[in-house]
Structure formats: structure tokens, C-alpha cells
Amino acid sequence: MHSEPRRILVLDDSRLVLDVLRAAFEAKGVVVDTAQTLDELEAKRESTTPDVILLDIQMPEAWGDDVAATLRGVYEVKVPIVLMSTLPVDELRTRAASASADGFVSKRDGLDKVVARITELLDTGALPASGRTRSGRTS
Amino acid sequence: MASSTQNALLRAEWSDGSSPERTTVYELTATTAFVVTEKLPAVGTHVDLRLSFAGLATIDVRGLVSHVRMSLDPGAPAGFAVEFDGDDKTRAAVTKLLRATRPRPDARRRTIRVLHVDPSRLLRDMFSYAITKYFASKRVKPELLQAPDIHVARAMIDSGDVHVVQVDNEIQSATGDQIVKHARATLGPAAWIVGVGLGGTTTRDRMLAAGADVYVQKPIVLTDVLYSIELLMREEVRDALGAA
Numbered sequence: 001m002h003s004e005p006r007r008i009l010v011l012d013d014s015r016l017v018l019d020v021l022r023a024a025f026e027a028k029g030v031v032v033d034t035a036q037t038l039d040e041l042e043a044k045r046e047s048t049t050p051d052v053i054l055l056d057i058q059m060p061e062a063w064g065d066d067v068a069a070t071l072r073g074v075y076e077v078k079v080p081i082v083l084m085s086t087l088p089v090d091e092l093r094t095r096a097a098s099a100s101a102d103g104f105v106s107k108r109d110g111l112d113k114v115v116a117r118i119t120e121l122l123d124t125g126a127l128p129a130s131g132r133t134r135s136g137r138t139s
Numbered sequence: 140m141a142s143s144t145q146n147a148l149l150r151a152e153w154s155d156g157s158s159p160e161r162t163t164v165y166e167l168t169a170t171t172a173f174v175v176t177e178k179l180p181a182v183g184t185h186v187d188l189r190l191s192f193a194g195l196a197t198i199d200v201r202g203l204v205s206h207v208r209m210s211l212d213p214g215a216p217a218g219f220a221v222e223f224d225g226d227d228k229t230r231a232a233v234t235k236l237l238r239a240t241r242p243r244p245d246a247r248r249r250t251i252r253v254l255h256v257d258p259s260r261l262l263r264d265m266f267s268y269a270i271t272k273y274f275a276s277k278r279v280k281p282e283l284l285q286a287p288d289i290h291v292a293r294a295m296i297d298s299g300d301v302h303v304v305q306v307d308n309e310i311q312s313a314t315g316d317q318i319v320k321h322a323r324a325t326l327g328p329a330a331w332i333v334g335v336g337l338g339g340t341t342t343r344d345r346m347l348a349a350g351a352d353v354y355v356q357k358p359i360v361l362t363d364v365l366y367s368i369e370l371l372m373r374e375e376v377r378d379a380l381g382a383a
């Protein structure tokens with residue numbers, strides 16, 4: 001049992017994706033903060049303390065892996081950062097590793113799988129092996 | 140960092156017989172290139188292309204549209220792939236441009252000043268971090284200036300000591316093309332100016348009309364910009380631009 005509710009911050013330009021993820025995570029008792037733009041991400045990052053940050057890669061303003069690299073390399077974000085996308089898994093893995101993200105989840109597997117894997121990360125501190133980067137600190 | 144096409148950002152002017160359009164070309168190889176445009180010609184159409192980098196190494200080539208792509212996701216702009224004609228003249232022209240823009244780790248370089256104008260702190264930090272990482276192992280590095288708004292940008296441009304300007308179109312109390320226009324008028328033709336923005340053709344045309352060398356729709360591949368900056372640092376490029 002967790003004494004405090006687990007919390008996740010999700011960046012995705014699709015309102016629909018954010019709404020679906022919010023509903024699914026909340027059903028599992030996870031508090032969800034969402035951002036549709038980089039400005040919203042920064043505002044939420046300053047006002048909340050997420051346990052995991054989930055970033056869509058194909059954002060209109062910038063690539064999510066560049067965002068992840070900046071969060072890690074400039075702002076020294078310590079919590080797990082996970083990338084998600086519909087990109088091919090090999091590209092997703094490469095981008096996640098290059099950005100020093102902890103792992104990745106493919107939207108191609110369906111959003112229910114995304115939720116299951118992130119929930120596992122929140123519960124156990126580790127993503128399933130297939131979604132970890134070599135540098136992933138959650139492994 | 141997002142994956143790179145390992146190309147400089149090339150300016151393109153193309154026509155299929157109708158009025159020419161100025162845009163950007165990616166993924167240049169000896170036989171193909173991808174032209175970014177929302178004006179999609181039919182597959183099989185003959186097109187004429189004028190390609191250049193920073194106004195240098197301009198070439199005129201002809202080719203055939205091999206496929207077209209609609210824009211479905213951010214980062215995958217609409218456009219068409221062109222297969223260059225296989226004649227000697229075209230091959231020589233493309234080789235000339237590739238040779239002028241290919242990586243040359245041994246090239247002598249001079250430091251240049253790069254001004255990044257963007258209202259987003261996260262995007263400014265991202266660019267700064269990308270520059271730091273990209274040039275970490277290189278002996279000569281660019282000097283980065285950053286401006287969050289038009290006032291700071293103008294002051295830096297007015298110093299006259301800026302060689303590359305990257306301007307986001309979404310600037311508070313101004314538009315990117317206003318800054319581009321001021322930069323071009325102040326810094327002259329030797330400055331390399333990149334306009335970036337969320338918008339498509341309309342924003343691109345405004346930026347180019349104001350004097351930008353190229354316009355890149357977000358999300359931009361940072362390494363393509365960094366590679367272009369590195370190219371602009373080469374002594375022979377600085378000399379050719381008359382901007383040592």
C-alpha cells in the first residue's frame with residue numbers, strides 16, 4: 001500500500017489521449033496531471049511533484065526526446081522519464097536511450113498497455129524489460 | 140536528441156512549370172531529395188530545383204517526383220521526394236553541393252555568434268543544451284546568445300556582431316518575421332537566418348519574404364541546425380560569405 005497517492009505528469013498534444021490516460025490511471029488510484037503544451041508542462045512541473053513523467057515524442061513544438069534530454073541534463077529531473085509514441089519500437093528505443101530517458105512505451109500496443117506498464121513502474125520501480133533503455137535507472 | 144538527416148538545412152526553389160515556390164529540402168543524397176511543401180505535385184511530374192546552402196554552392200537540377208507525403212504527424216511535414224535526372228550535368232551539380240556541405244572534421248573553423256530568439260525558457264534551454272553537447276568534443280565552439288523577446292533580440296542584433304539568427308515566429312508583442320526583417324537589414328546578407336514556427340506555408344512565406352534563408356516547421360531536428368552552424372563556422376564558408 002502506498003501512503004500517498006502515486007502521481008504522474010503526462011505531456012501529449014492530443015486532448016483525447018490525455019483524457020483517456022487520465023481516466024485509466026485514475027481508475028488505478030493514480031493522480032494525473034496533464035499538459036498539452038511545453039508551457040503547461042513547465043507550469044505543472046513547478047506546481048506538482050510527479051513520481052513519473054510520461055512524454056509523447058511527436059509534439060508540435062519540440063521532439064519529446066529533446067524535452068526529456070533537457071529535463072534530465074539541464075533541470076536535473078530525478079524521477080523516471082518515459083517516452084511514448086507511435087514510432088517504430090526500434091526508433092523509440094534509440095531515442096529514449098539517447099535522451100537518457102528511463103524507458104519507453106509504444107502507443108501501437110494500445111493505451112491500456114501504456115497504462116499497465118507505467119502502473120508497473122509506479123508499483124515496482126521498474127518498467128517491463130522490453131521497455132527499458134540500457135541506461136534506464138529503473139531496471 | 141532527435142535523429143538527424145545529417146544534412147545542412149538547404150534552401151530550395153522548385154517549380155513544376157507553374158510559379159516557383161521557395162522552401163526547404165531535406166535528406167539530400169546523390170540521387171534524391173525531399174522537398175517540403177503543401178503544394179503536392181503528381182507522382183511522375185518533372186520538377187526543376189534550385190538548391191543552395193546559405194546562398195553558397197547554388198545548383199540547378201531537374202528530377203522526377205517519386206512519391207508524395209501528406210503531413211500526418213508533427214515532425215513529418217508534407218512534401219515530395221524527387222529523383223534527380225541521371226545525366227552527367229545533374230550528377231555533377233548534386234556532387235558539388237554534397238561536397239560543399241559534407242562533414243569535414245579536419246576543416247579549420249572560426250567561432251561565430253549564434254542568436255536564438257524564443258519566448259519559451261524550456262526551448263531556449265533545450266537549444267543551449269543541444270549546442271553544448273554537440274560541440275563538447277570540438278575545439279572551436281559557437282558563442283550562444285539568447286533572447287526571450289523582441290527587445291532583447293533587437294539589442295543583440297544591433298550590436299552587429301551576430302552571424303546566425305534563429306527566430307521563433309511565436310514571439311510576444313511581435314512576430315518572428317519582424318525580427319527577421321530587422322536582423323537582415325542590420326546584419327546584411329552574410330548572416331544566416333533561420334525562421335522556425337508552428338505554422339505552415341503562410342508563416343514560411345512571411346519569414347522568407349522578411350529575409351530568412353530557410354524556414355523550418357516545428358518540431359525542428361536540432362542536429363540539422365547544429366550541423367548547419369558547424370558548416371557556417373568553416374573558414375572557407377566565412378570567407379565566401381565575406382563575413383570573417
